[in-house]
Amino acid sequence: MYVVIMGCGRVGAGLATGLERLGHEVAVIDHNPQAFRRLGTDFRGRQVVGEGYHRDVLVEAGAQKAKAFAAVSSGDNSNIISARVAREAFGVERVVARIYDAKRAAVYERLGIPTVATVPWSTDRLMRMLLPDWVATAWREPSGTVAVLPLPTHEGWLGRPVRELEEAAGCRVAFIVRFGTGLLPKPDTVVQAEDMVYVAAVSGTISDVTATAAAPPQEG
Known part of the structure; x- marks a missing residue:
């Protein structure tokens, strides 16, 4: 499966390398060229410098043939905009956006964009480890x-x-x-x-x- 990831922070890099190890073809977008260092020298996928919500950047990343798109940058607005562009302009079947603001996450879910609300999810995971x-x-x-x-x-x-x-x-x-x-x-x-x-x-x-x-x- 061809997957486009917007954001090459720790989460994006980990997701990209993990998908590649499973045999998927991956393209990663980030506005900072230095961020791609997190991918390591063995990463064979495409690395695209730019903003993930710009159409030409998405085209360069191969969004037109992507089966999945993950927006995992550090910005809620960037994530949701790029996810909507991938879904609405490129018809990507599986789209997910990471959201820090839990209230926004509920709104975006109603817009049809699956989200991972980072703070509640992380809090719940920590509770599972700390409490009975x-x-x-x-x-x-x-x-x-x-x-x-x-x-x-x-x-x-x-x-x-x-x-x-x-x-x-x-x-x-x-x-x-x-x-x-x-x-x-x-x-x-x-x-x-x-x-x-x-x-x-x-x-x-x-x-x-x-x-x-x-x-x-x-x-x-």
């Missing part, structure tokens, strides 16, 4: 506001409907894995032994949600 596994989120939407996480529950919740857990913890039960099979619960679905309950919760409330589920239900 049961606190780690399984998925986070682009703005980082809502997370889905596995929620171990106190044995006192067994035999109780999920609506009681939702009301007490301030979350929504997204799905339950029961005997290895996923199911979409109804409000009156009862929590059973060995269930793995996955809930959707607002990011700032995750600690409270997990603490509530780990404690026995409060009667009344």
